[in-house]
Amino acid sequence: MNKIKEKLLSREAILGVVGLGYVGLPLAVEKAKAGFKTIGFDVQESKVEMVNSGKNYIGDVVNEDLEEIVKSGLLSATTDFAQVASADCVCICVPTPLDEHQQPDISYVKASAESIVPYMHKDMLVVLESTTYPGTTEELLKPILEKSGLKCGEDFYLAFSPERVDPGNLIYKTKNTPKVVGGITPTCTDVAAVLYEGILEAPIHRVSSPAVAEMEKILENTYRNINIGLVNELAILCNKMNINIWEVIDAAKSKPYGFQAFYPGPGLGGHCIPLDPYYLSWKAREYGFHTSMIESSMMVNDRMPEYCVERTSKILNRFKKAMNGSRILVLGVAYKQDIDDYRESPATRVIEELEKECANVVYYDPFVPQYHIDGKVRIGENELTSELLENVDLVLVTTAHTNVDYEYVQKHAPFIFDTKNAMKNVEQRYNIELL
Template sequence: MTIKTKSLSSALSKKIQTKKATIGVIGLGYVGLPFAVEMVQRGFHVVGFDKNQAKITQIQNGESYIADLPKENIQHIIQSNQFEATNDFSKLSQVDVVMICVPTPTTAERTPNISYIEDATHNIGQNMNTNSLVILESTTYPGTTEEIVQPILEKYGFVIGQDLFLAYSPERVDPGNINFSVSNTPKVVGGITAACLEVSKIFYETVIHTNVCTVTSPRVAEMEKLLENTFRQINIALVNELSQICYKMDIDIWEVIHAASTKPYGFMPFTPGPGVGGHCIPVDPKYLLWAGQQHGISATLIEAADKVNDSMPNFVVNRLENYLLIQNKELCKANIVVIGVTYKPDINDSRESPALRVIQQLLDSQCELKIIDPFIETFSVEQSLLNTVPLTAEIIQHADAVLILTNHSAIDYSLIDQQASLIFDTRNTHFLFNNKKYYKL
């Protein structure tokens, strides 16, 4: 590290530590907005950037579009005059540190779509000043920071590690988790150079009072995030496949999991469900699968897990059809009440939710559906826009079956237990159902 570089990194570090640095966040979604709120609460001035004007307007009006981020928190940061939400990317010239928290979906061919990262990086290159820190937080394949972000910034004249510091630190946001949030979840960070790593470590230690694990390169940090979610994908696939086997063998998979969980070492419980949802588990392993293919590696275990999890919506519908037949009813044109659209309980996020695929299959079977979800008012499946309805005794009484796909805590399960003629619970809802026609996945 040269004397000049050391001087620049020290000046930026001091600016961060004294909270005189202005922080920019590109992407005000489930990752960026909670982080922006946290940084304002820590005493920083924050500028949030997003191309979606509807989001900007909601924030400016003190509204929250994220279920576990109370609107009071949004109103507080707006009233503090320490936060600005904008779609004017020229204001990147005002920030000292910028975090890229944009979506990283897959293409129709199931390959990485990093166009949002590229677009954000071009905006940074066009507007940011020297002696600043850029951190990519979006989940992506190993090599993105060094092979995509760094060359774009260098095209705009920046010298990485000298007059601009660049690092990768994967987001670890778990919507709906009441125990872990931005403020207490450890961070992993890898810098392009030693100076990049030092400044980014100081940044995270200052803005969130939690452990910061430094790694030798952005590639390591990018890979560890894919490991986190691929680990979950494979273990969920294992228990989903086991649930199918247990069903055929007339064994309660939930009892099996409970029994295995009594072992104090060497076992970690995962639970079956109608599939996997959200941005992470259905998408991130595909990035790793693609990255392996680029290096001639066929990740057969990841691919197999993907197929197992993708099979679960069909397995759920087939099970429901069997339970209806026991009652001398057919799935075709049955009156079904569906509980839950979101991919996990107590959030308003339906991205990649397996419930959407189950609902589509039921619609294809000409079922008459009543869909109940306290966190979602409208949603789309293929070309159809559907509405949810409130839970009432009358709706349950007229249903041929109640299908629980998401175990929201706000649902009155006692009402369902008392009024339903058939319940199929794919989530082992924590309620002691007494209904004689109650079935678990």
């Protein structure tokens, strides 16, 4: 048995996590809760200070858990990458956004790897968790890390294990979600699997290579992107045919096999589903292959914010109101219900498109009192009052938060365009139109 496995099995290994965001902080917390001394690395001093103070900023982390493991000394955070030298395992959990040309921006992964290199040592394990295109671990990460003079598979171990974080999920958290692991060599896979087996209460699924694990993650989210694109397209058709798409889906899901329900909406949000298909389409072009089905679904989903604005304009027109100058209340800017995450939220795109048409837009979100886009801060309404609702021309529901009183909204708003079927349980429907 090699030294790193012995250390992992005895809980003597020191674990590092690079990137303390929506993926990294919950992972660091679980490592510390499992009894491992854990060091979190981040370039943002504010995050480091909050962690070291036991102050939580991620919804899926329990405040008391963070406070307890910080006080016990099991978790600490730093901006000093020299402390990587004391770590036996380092997991990279940094953002992988798209650039202005809709191509993968892996600069954060590259910078993280380069920050690790000077402090690497024999028997170290490095795991990339950031979602990326197939080939990143072997083609980008491995050559950078081998600049340390250490040979992958012999002197150090390298694997890819995709994050599976679903913010706001009440059942599946980091701790109990099955983990996929693919290493450069079988030994790399084995060592990485031992790491996660010591942390998680979920099965570890081993695959033959990092590329398989990278493609698996892309498949998960592309599957959802395509099916959401299908149902968004059907929603547009059903509106033309005067058919309720939500009722159609409810009927279809009564079949106990062969159908999984997906729902339409104003577009796609979050870090993964709207972005991952672009990674695959970009990589596919290297092989002269066009992902036609994927690209078609992306086109449908990307257009949904504009489509919702077009429908809004038609609704206003029925009341002899122009979009220009109309006061519109957007209800919800988080990308999904009951969370404070607005990354890639379609609601912010809807607001942008409404304002392009000269609408006077205000928003209310109980989870997102303000948000930052392109260096600008937008502040939401403090409270959903009858006065606010009665003094707008239209309420546009773009996130189905469960702590909003939709009967109250229906009672006081002149008209509601509900793009999420959030008001499905409201009985009085004379002033409600569904996507």
